[in-house]
Amino acid sequence: MGRPTTGRVRDRPIALNEKVSAQMSRMPRVRSRPEMLLRRELHSRGMRFRVNLATLPGRPDIAFTRARIAVFVDGCFWHMCPAHATMPKNNSEWWREKLLKNVERDRRKDAELNAMGWLVIHAWEHEDPQLVADEVQRRWLAQREDPSTGGALPR
Template identity: 60%
Template sequence: MDRKSTLPRPLDAATSARFRRMPRASTKPELSLRRELHRRGLRFRVNHPGLPGRPDLAFTRAKVAVFVDGCFWHRCPEHGTLPRNNRDWWQQKLDRNVARDHAKDAALAELGWTVLHVWEHEATDAAADRVEAEWRRRLPPARP
């Protein structure tokens, strides 16, 4: 069975179009965090293809991977919602997303990486503080 045959019928054309327009990468919260971290002098790789889950930000020397998660798609405990239409399908879809998140976190941890998740609703400065603190903690000691 192919993927298209398992998708539920969209409620209407407008809903379908709205979901198609949602970006998968370089979202507003992600861009805001990237700008703030860059302003602070931190340098990182974006969507690093060589790492499990292609982290949104990868600090390769410190081995810190950052994912900027959307509240809907990753089931935020504060703001996550479940659509009324096609509820069972969405429940399964979002459960798979969360399970995939846990699997990529475990794969990165096995490679010696620290994984941070930033929710889209988090204040940019607070999220940047958290990322920068972990980056500083994980940096290898400077050679004399």
Template identity: 60%
Template structure:
């Protein structure tokens, strides 16, 4: 994956005007790394003896967790930002803009998965609401399978 700029046709227009100052403040404080679900999963994987890189920038998509020896890229996706089919609700205010924005996020996720797969990595995605023990079991099982 290259760091080419997004073509103008794919860029969104500037962010819409927030409904009010409280909404603007809340959205500007949204974390994009080290979220509670990520930290909980990292602690559990570490407790199980797995070692990994955090926000590994040397591969496409900067995965939340990268098990480099097994080449597993783990993404803990937020329900809103990645359009969870169970929990995502498009805001009523500026609905068209948000729908386009979130659709583009999902498309970008597929593009980075394709790029990772082409590089020999296995991208895996989990939702922020997924059970941590179940997710850790799946990752550990995949890690053991790949490491022999």
């Protein structure tokens, strides 16, 4: 079978050039710098957690299993941050659909986690890790005192 004539391979558009392709392939899916800074801050506060817990919807970046809190550190590009999102000019329709699907998937996994009794916290990659850790710790302490106070924390 020959190469598709649509310019797409496995339903992905062909990169504009090798530099763009290499840049996109280097983007981390786990252990991003913002995630690691938050993890270090939480750990330094004595908070222990699981990382990328595969048994939960969305594989949360950080999961406090006893307190039932799932934390996601969202990249501004991939999750369409209202303050920093940009839309690529090359293959713009494909990217728009892709990024909107990411946001829809985020809302779906949040609903699944909420239905399981988990509190979901989202942090943007540009947020100060200490301030995010303050909020996570506040919610963590509240959950440990009263686990029935679950619910989704708005972005």
